[in-house]
Amino acid sequence: MYRVIITDTSCLILLEKIGELHLLQQLFGTVFITPEIAEEYGLLLPSWIVVQEPADKRYQSFLEYVVDRGEASAIALATEYHPSLLIVDDLKARRLAKKFGLAITGTFGIIIEAKANGFIPSVKPILKNIKQTNFRISEDLEKEILKKSGEL
Numbered sequence: 001m002y003r004v005i006i007t008d009t010s011c012l013i014l015l016e017k018i019g020e021l022h023l024l025q026q027l028f029g030t031v032f033i034t035p036e037i038a039e040e041y042g043l044l045l046p047s048w049i050v051v052q053e054p055a056d057k058r059y060q061s062f063l064e065y066v067v068d069r070g071e072a073s074a075i076a077l078a079t080e081y082h083p084s085l086l087i088v089d090d091l092k093a094r095r096l097a098k099k100f101g102l103a104i105t106g107t108f109g110i111i112i113e114a115k116a117n118g119f120i121p122s123v124k125p126i127l128k129n130i131k132q133t134n135f136r137i138s139e140d141l142e143k144e145i146l147k148k149s150g151e152l
Helices: 009-017 022-028 035-041 057-063 069-080 091-099 107-116 124-131 139-148
Strands: 004-007 031-033 049-051 084-087 103-105
Touching: 004 009, 004 022, 004 069, 009 022, 009 035, 009 107, 022 031, 022 107, 031 035, 035 069, 057 069, 069 084, 069 091, 084 107, 091 103, 103 107, 107 139, 124 139
Parallel strands: 004 031, 004 084, 031 049, 084 103
Antiparallel strands: none
């Protein structure tokens, strides 16, 4: 369905913090990131993450007027591999990606998908672990995630 799966830094960082980075590999096999995202992530990358630079650096530079470097590079790369799935959490970046007709999801979408595919038995323990990090989640969003995952 998608030619490639591209993730922004926030998904990598959050899943790494809670010990669930492997969910990306289980769901998609190979995941693409850009050199900017690799730099922002700052940790050793597993072999199933491929670093790919967008061909059109001028387009990426243009996008950097609207979103940060990592998000701009991810959006630029996603437009080159259309149809692709872009994993991005930042609201401004999500809106921009939608304007370009890109398919998007976020970290919580990945967690819901992991449960739907049987890679995790429940999202509740994962949400509990997320709340123990510096990542903030509203009560309404938590309820929406639990509802979408069939746990509410």
